[in-house]
Amino acid sequence: MDKKFIKNIDFAKVVNLAGLVDYQAGRVVSLTLVQNDALSLTLFAFGRGEGVSTHSAPGDALVYLLDGQAEITVGGQKVTAKTGETVVMPANVPHGLDAVENFKMLLVVVKQ
Template identity: 50%
Template structure:
Protein backbone atom coordinates (compact mmCIF):
# COMPACT_ATOMS: atom_id res chain seq x y z
CA UNK A 1 0.00 0.00 0.00
CA UNK A 2 1.24 3.47 -0.87
CA UNK A 3 0.43 6.52 1.24
CA UNK A 4 1.96 8.99 -1.21
CA UNK A 5 0.00 9.55 -4.43
CA UNK A 6 0.31 11.47 -7.70
CA UNK A 7 4.05 10.89 -7.91
CA UNK A 8 6.01 7.98 -9.37
CA UNK A 9 7.38 5.66 -6.66
CA UNK A 10 10.93 4.33 -6.75
CA UNK A 11 12.01 6.92 -9.33
CA UNK A 12 14.70 9.57 -8.87
CA UNK A 13 13.02 12.85 -9.81
CA UNK A 14 12.89 16.59 -9.20
CA UNK A 15 9.81 17.72 -7.26
CA UNK A 16 9.75 21.00 -9.19
CA UNK A 17 9.24 19.04 -12.42
CA UNK A 18 6.10 17.39 -11.03
CA UNK A 19 3.98 20.55 -11.30
CA UNK A 20 3.74 23.34 -13.87
CA UNK A 21 3.18 27.08 -13.51
CA UNK A 22 0.13 28.11 -15.54
CA UNK A 23 -0.65 31.73 -16.53
CA UNK A 24 -2.77 33.54 -13.96
CA UNK A 25 -3.18 30.49 -11.75
CA UNK A 26 -2.14 28.69 -8.61
CA UNK A 27 -1.82 24.99 -9.35
CA UNK A 28 -1.74 22.38 -6.59
CA UNK A 29 -1.05 18.66 -6.50
CA UNK A 30 -1.77 16.69 -3.33
CA UNK A 31 0.86 14.06 -2.55
CA UNK A 32 -0.51 12.89 0.81
CA UNK A 33 -3.45 13.83 3.01
CA UNK A 34 -4.61 12.33 6.29
CA UNK A 35 -5.43 13.38 9.87
CA UNK A 36 -1.74 13.75 10.77
CA UNK A 37 -0.05 15.28 7.72
CA UNK A 38 -0.63 16.93 4.37
CA UNK A 39 1.95 17.17 1.55
CA UNK A 40 1.07 19.41 -1.39
CA UNK A 41 3.04 20.79 -4.32
CA UNK A 42 2.11 24.31 -5.43
CA UNK A 43 3.02 26.32 -8.54
CA UNK A 44 2.22 30.06 -8.52
CA UNK A 45 2.28 32.41 -11.48
CA UNK A 46 3.82 35.79 -10.69
CA UNK A 47 1.40 38.00 -8.75
CA UNK A 48 -0.85 35.17 -7.59
CA UNK A 49 -1.54 34.75 -3.88
CA UNK A 50 -3.22 32.77 -1.15
CA UNK A 51 -4.87 35.33 1.11
CA UNK A 52 -4.45 35.49 4.87
CA UNK A 53 -5.70 32.43 6.72
CA UNK A 54 -4.67 30.22 9.64
CA UNK A 55 -4.11 26.49 9.91
CA UNK A 56 -4.72 24.06 12.76
CA UNK A 57 -1.31 22.54 12.05
CA UNK A 58 2.25 23.78 11.64
CA UNK A 59 2.87 24.53 7.96
CA UNK A 60 6.41 24.17 6.60
CA UNK A 61 7.26 25.40 3.11
CA UNK A 62 10.25 24.35 1.01
CA UNK A 63 10.63 26.67 -2.00
CA UNK A 64 11.62 24.59 -5.03
CA UNK A 65 11.94 27.37 -7.66
CA UNK A 66 11.58 31.14 -7.75
CA UNK A 67 10.77 33.52 -4.90
CA UNK A 68 7.78 33.67 -2.58
CA UNK A 69 6.70 36.27 -0.05
CA UNK A 70 5.31 34.83 3.17
CA UNK A 71 3.51 37.09 5.62
CA UNK A 72 3.26 35.42 9.03
CA UNK A 73 1.43 37.21 11.83
CA UNK A 74 2.11 40.53 10.08
CA UNK A 75 5.85 39.90 9.48
CA UNK A 76 7.07 39.62 5.86
CA UNK A 77 9.63 36.98 4.83
CA UNK A 78 11.08 36.29 1.37
CA UNK A 79 12.19 32.76 0.51
CA UNK A 80 13.94 31.56 -2.62
CA UNK A 81 14.71 28.11 -4.03
CA UNK A 82 16.23 25.84 -1.42
CA UNK A 83 14.93 27.87 1.55
CA UNK A 84 12.35 26.80 4.12
CA UNK A 85 10.02 28.68 6.45
CA UNK A 86 7.59 27.44 9.11
CA UNK A 87 4.20 29.08 9.58
CA UNK A 88 3.13 28.06 13.11
CA UNK A 89 -0.32 26.66 13.81
CA UNK A 90 -2.92 29.28 14.58
CA UNK A 91 -0.89 32.24 13.28
CA UNK A 92 -2.41 34.11 10.33
CA UNK A 93 -0.31 33.79 7.19
CA UNK A 94 -0.45 34.53 3.47
CA UNK A 95 1.62 33.57 0.41
CA UNK A 96 2.37 35.85 -2.56
CA UNK A 97 4.35 35.06 -5.72
CA UNK A 98 6.98 37.80 -6.14
CA UNK A 99 7.98 35.85 -9.24
CA UNK A 100 6.81 32.53 -10.64
CA UNK A 101 7.54 29.97 -7.97
CA UNK A 102 6.99 26.42 -6.82
CA UNK A 103 6.88 25.06 -3.31
CA UNK A 104 6.26 21.93 -1.30
CA UNK A 105 3.91 22.52 1.62
CA UNK A 106 3.98 20.12 4.55
CA UNK A 107 1.36 20.58 7.26
CA UNK A 108 1.61 18.58 10.47
CA UNK A 109 -1.67 18.48 12.38
CA UNK A 110 -2.15 18.03 16.13
CA UNK A 111 -3.22 14.56 17.17
CA UNK A 112 -5.64 13.64 19.95
CA UNK A 113 -3.94 13.95 23.32
CA UNK A 114 -1.39 16.56 22.14
Protein backbone atom coordinates in the same frame (compact mmCIF):
# COMPACT_ATOMS: atom_id res chain seq x y z
CA MET B 1 -0.78 -5.19 -2.85
CA ASP B 2 0.28 -3.09 0.12
CA LYS B 3 -1.57 0.15 0.80
CA LYS B 4 0.27 3.22 -0.45
CA PHE B 5 0.18 6.38 1.66
CA ILE B 6 1.75 8.69 -0.93
CA LYS B 7 0.01 9.34 -4.25
CA ASN B 8 0.65 11.11 -7.57
CA ILE B 9 4.38 10.31 -7.59
CA ASP B 10 6.43 7.34 -8.83
CA PHE B 11 7.82 4.95 -6.24
CA ALA B 12 11.42 3.69 -6.28
CA LYS B 13 12.49 6.31 -8.84
CA VAL B 14 14.42 9.57 -8.68
CA VAL B 15 11.89 12.38 -9.09
CA ASN B 16 12.37 16.13 -9.48
CA LEU B 17 9.54 17.55 -7.35
CA ALA B 18 9.53 20.89 -9.18
CA GLY B 19 8.91 19.02 -12.42
CA LEU B 20 5.62 17.57 -11.16
CA VAL B 21 3.77 20.92 -11.33
CA ASP B 22 3.86 23.44 -14.18
CA TYR B 23 3.36 27.19 -14.17
CA GLN B 24 0.13 28.51 -15.66
CA ALA B 25 -0.25 32.27 -16.03
CA GLY B 26 -2.85 33.68 -13.67
CA ARG B 27 -3.30 30.40 -11.81
CA VAL B 28 -2.17 28.40 -8.82
CA VAL B 29 -1.56 24.76 -9.71
CA SER B 30 -1.45 22.09 -6.99
CA LEU B 31 -0.72 18.39 -6.70
CA THR B 32 -1.52 16.54 -3.47
CA LEU B 33 0.97 13.85 -2.42
CA VAL B 34 -0.44 13.07 1.06
CA GLN B 35 -3.66 14.15 2.76
CA ASN B 36 -4.80 12.70 6.06
CA ASP B 37 -5.72 13.80 9.60
CA ALA B 38 -2.08 14.17 10.70
CA LEU B 39 -0.16 15.25 7.58
CA SER B 40 -0.53 16.88 4.21
CA LEU B 41 2.13 17.22 1.51
CA THR B 42 1.21 19.34 -1.49
CA LEU B 43 3.20 20.75 -4.39
CA PHE B 44 2.21 24.17 -5.74
CA ALA B 45 3.16 26.30 -8.74
CA PHE B 46 2.16 29.98 -8.44
CA GLY B 47 2.09 32.29 -11.42
CA ARG B 48 3.58 35.74 -10.79
CA GLY B 49 1.09 37.94 -8.96
CA GLU B 50 -0.90 35.02 -7.56
CA GLY B 51 -1.08 34.22 -3.88
CA VAL B 52 -2.93 32.83 -0.91
CA SER B 53 -4.79 35.35 1.22
CA THR B 54 -4.14 35.55 4.95
CA HIS B 55 -5.57 32.60 6.84
CA SER B 56 -4.62 30.29 9.69
CA ALA B 57 -4.34 26.51 9.85
CA PRO B 58 -4.71 23.98 12.68
CA GLY B 59 -1.21 22.58 12.09
CA ASP B 60 2.36 23.80 11.69
CA ALA B 61 3.05 24.55 8.03
CA LEU B 62 6.49 24.31 6.42
CA VAL B 63 7.03 25.88 3.00
CA TYR B 64 10.07 24.77 0.98
CA LEU B 65 10.67 26.79 -2.18
CA LEU B 66 11.60 24.57 -5.11
CA ASP B 67 11.88 27.45 -7.60
CA GLY B 68 11.43 31.21 -7.75
CA GLN B 69 10.70 33.72 -5.02
CA ALA B 70 7.77 34.41 -2.68
CA GLU B 71 6.83 36.96 -0.08
CA ILE B 72 5.43 35.17 2.95
CA THR B 73 3.63 36.91 5.81
CA VAL B 74 3.54 35.17 9.19
CA GLY B 75 1.75 36.87 12.06
CA GLY B 76 2.11 40.26 10.38
CA GLN B 77 5.85 39.87 9.66
CA LYS B 78 6.88 39.71 5.98
CA VAL B 79 9.82 37.63 4.80
CA THR B 80 11.10 36.88 1.32
CA ALA B 81 12.11 33.32 0.49
CA LYS B 82 13.78 32.02 -2.67
CA THR B 83 14.74 28.69 -4.20
CA GLY B 84 16.12 26.28 -1.62
CA GLU B 85 14.83 28.21 1.39
CA THR B 86 12.22 27.25 3.98
CA VAL B 87 9.77 29.20 6.13
CA VAL B 88 7.78 27.64 8.99
CA MET B 89 4.38 29.02 9.92
CA PRO B 90 3.10 27.97 13.36
CA ALA B 91 -0.37 26.54 13.87
CA ASN B 92 -3.19 29.03 14.38
CA VAL B 93 -1.04 32.05 13.39
CA PRO B 94 -2.36 34.04 10.39
CA HIS B 95 -0.17 33.69 7.30
CA GLY B 96 -0.32 34.28 3.55
CA LEU B 97 1.84 34.04 0.41
CA ASP B 98 2.41 36.24 -2.65
CA ALA B 99 4.29 35.32 -5.82
CA VAL B 100 6.95 38.02 -6.33
CA GLU B 101 7.78 35.99 -9.44
CA ASN B 102 6.72 32.53 -10.55
CA PHE B 103 7.48 30.11 -7.73
CA LYS B 104 7.02 26.47 -6.83
CA MET B 105 6.84 25.09 -3.32
CA LEU B 106 6.34 21.97 -1.30
CA LEU B 107 3.90 22.60 1.54
CA VAL B 108 4.09 20.28 4.54
CA VAL B 109 1.36 20.67 7.17
CA VAL B 110 1.71 18.65 10.37
CA LYS B 111 -1.30 18.35 12.65
CA GLN B 112 -1.80 16.63 15.98
